[in-house]
Amino acid sequence: MSFRKLSLGLAAxxxxxxxxxxxxxxxxIYVPLFTYRTGAFAGxxxxxxxxxxxxxxxxxxxxxxxxxxxxxxxxxETGYDTKxxxxxxxSVKGKNPVLVNPWSTGITLPLxxxxxxxxxxxxxxxYGLSASARGDIFPWIFxxxxxxxxxxxxxxxxxxxxEGGLEKLKGKKIGFIHLDAxxxxxxxxxxxxxxxxxxxxVALYPVAAQDMQNQSSQWxxxxxxxxxxxxxxxxxxxxxxxxxxxxxxxxxxxxFYSVWWPSEDDARAGGAGAKGFKMLNWxxxxxxxxxxxxxxxxxxxxxxxxxxxxxxGELLYNRGVYNSLLIAEAIATAxxxxxxxxxxxxxxxxxxxxxxxxxxxxKELGLEGFTEQLVLSCSDHNGHRPAFMQEWDGAKWVKISDxxxxxxxxxxxxxxxxxxxxxxxxxxxxxxxxxxxxxS
Amino acid sequence: MFYREAxxxxxxxxxxxxxxxxxxxxxxxxxxxxxxxxxxxxGSDFLLQAVMIPFLVFSLASIGLNILTGYTGLxxxxxxxxxxxxxxxxxxxxxxxxxxNVIVWIFVSGFFxxxxxxxxxxxxxxxxxxxxxxxxxxxxxxxxxxxxxxxWLVNYNVSGALDAPLRTFFGIPIIGATATPxxxxxxxxxxxxxxxxxxxxxxxxxxGRMWIAIRDMDLAAELMGIRPLQTKLLAFAVSSYYxxxxxxxxxFLWYGGAEYDVFNINQSFFILFMVIIGGLGSLxxxxxxxxxxxxxxIVLGIVxxxxxxxxxxxxxxxxxxxxxxxxxxxxxxxxxxxxPHGLARLWQIGKxxxxxxxxxx
Numbered sequence: 002m003s004f005r006k007l008s009l010g011l012a013a014x015x016x017x018x019x020x021x022x023x024x025x026x027x028x029x030i031y032v033p034l035f036t037y038r039t040g041a042f043a044g045x046x047x048x049x050x051x052x053x054x055x056x057x058x059x060x061x062x063x064x065x066x067x068x069x070x071x072x073x074x075x076x077x078e079t080g081y082d083t084k085x086x087x088x089x090x091x092s093v094k095g096k097n098p099v100l101v102n103p104w105s106t107g108i109t110l111p112l113x114x115x116x117x118x119x120x121x122x123x124x125x126x127x128y129g130l131s132a133s134a135r136g137d138i139f140p141w142i143f144x145x146x147x148x149x150x151x152x153x154x155x156x157x158x159x160x161x162x163x164e165g166g167l168e169k170l171k172g173k174k175i176g177f178i179h180l181d182a183x184x185x186x187x188x189x190x191x192x193x194x195x196x197x198x199x200x201x202x203v204a205l206y207p208v209a210a211q212d213m214q215n216q217s218s219q220w221x222x223x224x225x226x227x228x229x230x231x232x233x234x235x236x237x238x239x240x241x242x243x244x245x246x247x248x249x250x251x252x253x254x255x256x257f258y259s260v261w262w263p264s265e266d267d268a269r270a271g272g273a274g275a276k277g278f279k280m281l282n283w284x285x286x287x288x289x290x291x292x293x294x295x296x297x298x299x300x301x302x303x304x305x306x307x308x309x310x311x312x313x314g315e316l317l318y319n320r321g322v323y324n325s326l327l328i329a330e331a332i333a334t335a336x337x338x339x340x341x342x343x344x345x346x347x348x349x350x351x352x353x354x355x356x357x358x359x360x361x362x363x364k365e366l367g368l369e370g371f372t373e374q375l376v377l378s379c380s381d382h383n384g385h386r387p388a389f390m391q392e393w394d395g396a397k398w399v400k401i402s403d404x405x406x407x408x409x410x411x412x413x414x415x416x417x418x419x420x421x422x423x424x425x426x427x428x429x430x431x432x433x434x435x436x437x438x439x440x441s
Numbered sequence: 442m443f444y445r446e447a448x449x450x451x452x453x454x455x456x457x458x459x460x461x462x463x464x465x466x467x468x469x470x471x472x473x474x475x476x477x478x479x480x481x482x483x484g485s486d487f488l489l490q491a492v493m494i495p496f497l498v499f500s501l502a503s504i505g506l507n508i509l510t511g512y513t514g515l516x517x518x519x520x521x522x523x524x525x526x527x528x529x530x531x532x533x534x535x536x537x538x539x540x541x542n543v544i545v546w547i548f549v550s551g552f553f554x555x556x557x558x559x560x561x562x563x564x565x566x567x568x569x570x571x572x573x574x575x576x577x578x579x580x581x582x583x584x585x586x587x588x589x590x591x592x593w594l595v596n597y598n599v600s601g602a603l604d605a606p607l608r609t610f611f612g613i614p615i616i617g618a619t620a621t622p623x624x625x626x627x628x629x630x631x632x633x634x635x636x637x638x639x640x641x642x643x644x645x646x647x648x649g650r651m652w653i654a655i656r657d658m659d660l661a662a663e664l665m666g667i668r669p670l671q672t673k674l675l676a677f678a679v680s681s682y683y684x685x686x687x688x689x690x691x692x693f694l695w696y697g698g699a700e701y702d703v704f705n706i707n708q709s710f711f712i713l714f715m716v717i718i719g720g721l722g723s724l725x726x727x728x729x730x731x732x733x734x735x736x737x738x739i740v741l742g743i744v745x746x747x748x749x750x751x752x753x754x755x756x757x758x759x760x761x762x763x764x765x766x767x768x769x770x771x772x773x774x775x776x777x778x779x780x781p782h783g784l785a786r787l788w789q790i791g792k793x794x795x796x797x798x799x800x801x802x
Binding site for chain 2: 036038039050075076077078080083084087088091092094095106107110111113114115117118130131132181182183186187190209210211307418419422423426427429430
């Protein structure tokens with residue numbers, strides 16, 4: 002009996018929920034933020050979520066939105082779970098979102114074919130499908146500022162320069178410890194190609210997702226193989242565990258390089274021994290920028306943020322800020338291109354293609370020197386921007402290099418192969434019909 | 442009053458052995474099916490795509506596991522992997538033979554899953570209970586390893602993920618991004634109804650009796666002439682068939698593309714919880730379990746903020762997530778204490794009480 006009532010009530014509630022989606026007033030711009038403050042990746046996800054939210058909230062508080070139009074921010078909790086991410090997407094789809102940022106490669110992949118149908122651009126910042134950098138094939142997907150192939154080529158170039166030239170890498174051994182998933186395996190073909198051409202040796206150490214926190218066997222093998230350099234492609238708890246294991250197994254930390262995902266917490270996990278650990282990065286760390294000061298003043302001090310005051314300016318917090326900087330800039334550009342105030346997903350797609358974040362514009366935004374310039378176009382949805390190397394000095398990240406250029410020709414070969422492959426495998430992949438604003 | 446047995450006479454064996462002996466039950470079932478079809482035209486996209494399709498997919502997977510665990514008494518933790526086999530098989534088939542209708546491949550992909558399931562079911566003849574669970578856990582890890590390591594399975598895609606190319610049915614897109622939630626939902630609904638009907642006939646017939654006999658006491662069943670090897674393997678095969686089809690539906694009609702990680706051990710547990718909460722050895726329980734475990738959190742996510750906001754409490758999406766976990770967890774414990782045999786048993790009690798309502802004697 003009681004169960005009958007309960008099930009009736011449940012059914013009714015479901016129906017209600019399905020039909021009565023809240024309608025948003027058309028004088029605002031709806032920006033959904035897919036975040037994960039829960040689950041196995043919350044350690045990284047919380048900082049990113051705070052950074053993303055706080056920057057846009059700051060624009061709301063300080064300037065009343067973008068171009069005078071208020072932003073409606075809504076977080077949807079994905080827990081880094083594809084199932085929940087797709088549910089989030091379905092729940093925000095009806096509210097005219099101007100773009101989505103899935104913050105998980107697993108969530109990005111199912112959304113890629115839907116983007117052009119639903120007219121919602123996807124901003125997967127330096128993750129997701131690398132091939133989507135090709136704007137002529139993926140007009141709705143954006144993954145600035147660099148692909149993983151760019152990242153790998155920058156690390157190899159940097160190591161080569163330290164050795165005194167790429168050809169000096171001949172005969173060396175480079176260990177590649179990576180998450181055993183699409184994300185971690187992506188750079189492998191390029192690494193092997195480089196190994197063949199330059200003549201170094203590659204040792205692969207895959208880490209399965211369920212063993213992220215237990216890498217003793219990989220590091221034991223590394224100890225046996227004695228690679229001259231270790232390169233890491235990890236995410237979440239894998240990074241911290243790797244640093245800890247590297248320190249424990251006595252691997253020289255100054256020979257340990259990583260792609261751009263470790264955070265301060267990951268480096269701290271290694272204690273004092275983690276000193277010398279290096280990673281790629283493309284934006285500044287710290288809060289000494291007018292825009293970040295404004296976040297402190299308008300958002301954090303007013304209690305509108307979930308972030309503790311001292312976390313503002315940490316690496317992944319700023320990563321979130323960078324993501325929101327792109328969102329805001331895409332909206333602002335869309336307003337400029339279309340002349341409309343309240344922009345739609347289609348407008349923001351054009352906005353993203355016309356993004357031009359040069360030093361002058363960054364200064365205007367209060368982020369002078371925060372990052373390199375980024376210019377996107379109809380054909381290039383990535384930018385392939387150089388990144389710099391930074392080193393852990395035991396307490397904070399220190400920038401130790403100038404921007405390192407990626408090996409563009411090699412990356413382009415990988416990219417073109419992957420993009421045509423994707424379009425071919427998906428028979429009937431739509432040809433680009435969206436007109437181009439900045440055909441060059 | 443409206444639901445009673447009086448006046449309905451069974452005059453032959455067929456009506457006596459019917460699955461729904463009561464006219465009211467048959468009418469009710471008809472209404473539910475009609476309503477389910479009507480929903481395709483009345484429900485919003487969110488309701489269809491994010492609630493109903495996954496609910497049906499999980500129901501189908503639960504039916505699969507229920508055949509194995511509920512009817513035959515063999516505990517399995519490999520459900521996620523068996524779903525994955527179905528999905529990968531379907532992908533290989535539909536890309537290798539693009540001209541054959543994809544609905545055929547969805548049904549055929551289940552057979553691949555069935556074969557793999559039967560293979561990993563072989564140890565079940567010698568080991569039982571927790572030990573069998575561990576053996577099926579091996580299937581889970583081994584198959585997941587295969588999904589990552591064999592690029593042939595994804596046609597050497599660089600992303601290593603399954604994608605859903607466009608496929609049509611009489612010119613209407615059913616798979617791929619252009620397929621509308623309506624068509625997807627109608628297809629999933631029809632497949633689930635067909636397979637549920639098949640399962641119902643299986644478990645109520647000779648084969649089902651054999652499974653139940655093995656479950657209740659395999660030694661006695663063997664002495665009565667039931668061959669344990671064949672029966673157990675058949676249960677594994679049929680169960681995996683259902684899981685495989687559910688996996689194919691999950692990737693191609695719900696997600697529209699997925700990574701190997703979708704079929705991890707958590708998926709197996711997720712389905713197992715549905716079966717346990719819904720009721721072991723009950724088909725309708727599979728639906729109840731899927732509803733409670735999958736739909737309840739979604740409803741809570743929508744209802745909780747609405748309930749709390751009048752009191753001036755605005756909660757973040759992460760707090761909602763924590764609340765969801767706590768409430769769903771508490772409800773699971775509550776239901777298991779109130780009725781350890783699952784929601785199906787509650788449903789049965791409810792129906793029995795209703796038969797004599799409002800004059801219990």
